[in-house]
Amino acid sequence: MIKVKDLHKSFGDLEVLKGIDEEITKGEVVVVIGPSGSGKSTFLRCLNLLEDITAGEVFINGAQINSPQANINEIRQNTGMVFQHFNLFPHKNVLDNITLAPVKVKGVKEKKAEEIAYDLLKKVGLKDKAMAYPSQLSGGQKQRIAIARALAMQPEVMLFDEPTSALDPEMVGEVLAVMKELAHEGMTMVVVTHEMGFAREVGDRVLFMDAGVIVEADNPENIFSNPQEERTKSFLAKIL
């Protein structure tokens, strides 16, 4: 489903990704962990071209996304993204946040888009908030709306960049619960997170990144209980 070949990314002289090879199959939940500044966000953002790729190739469903012929806007419709700081549209209510892109980008009829939105609101447990504005919601609620907004485009892949890092501890659970449900429904997910419980329970595979490379990739059991690389061991020792 996603194939990454020798991906490099530099910001000016700073090389942040130094050759990443990775293949993610349909329905897989891949959790990306690693120290701050290791390039996790950059890697994720290259997958929907929020960063332009310096060198290498990224394929989604067999089509290369970083080629001049590729239609960026179409590719992004297919890869939903959830951000650490939610990035809801503050001038629109919850319903409009969710229906905006389906209506304007995909040309879905307003009424149909609202039906989809209400279904998604039910799914994330916030049906009663349809008319609320983002400023009236808690962090956990905002993030659940952000997930619903991304899902409204009916993407095949969902990218999560530390979706719970900006939340008060008591709200982390409600967001992880929604993500867990999504995983069980078979959504392909790439999740950057510090929630090791989530990685262990929901992840099919864990990638440990450090200094712009994937140091080790394995199933959660092996990564957490039996890491092979020295750098993985010392990182896990610090956080577990």
Next chain:
Amino acid sequence: MLVDKIEILQQAFPHLMRGAAVTVRITTFAVMIGIVIGTILGLARVSKSKILQGVSKTYIEFFRGTPLLIQLFLLHFGLPNIGIDLGNYLAAILGLGLNSGAYVGEIVRSGIISIDKGQMEAARSLGMSYYEAMRYVILPQAIKRVVPPLGNEFIALLKDSSLVSIIAVQDLTRQGRLIISRNYESFLIFSAVAVIYFVMTFMMTRLVNWAERRLSVSD
């Protein structure tokens, strides 16, 4: 004595009001030109095209870096000299409008860049084009932030419009001066002129405050 003064004012009043109407009309047209040009300049400034950025920046720097009076002279006296005669009203409106466009351009630019960049990223990640993201996500938020500085800009423009009296436009200032040239009551008439300008800017301030309140209902 007092009766005399009141009578002078009564005689002057219709002329001053006619001048005030010209001031309002010229300022209104200039504001419209300023908004159109300023929006284009602001969008060009934040675009990815180096050429558009350069053109916009040069325009803004030129109009902000030279006196409005000289810009008016260029349009009114300079252009006829090379065969283009706009007439004094058009020169006045265009001069004020082109000048205001530069300031509005800066305001629009800072309004757009004040919106968190996560907003653009969220919109783009949903598949919106740059244009759609601007139109549905960035500009509606930026407009709220630019209303107060735009209001100030247009109040300043109304006051600066008194300069057009120098290129023979019959605005409030010029009407006042014409009256004074007949009756020599410069203190009285200029005071009246000042009061009328003040009433106009005062009403504009109210209007801007009202617009600001209207726009902020959603947050």
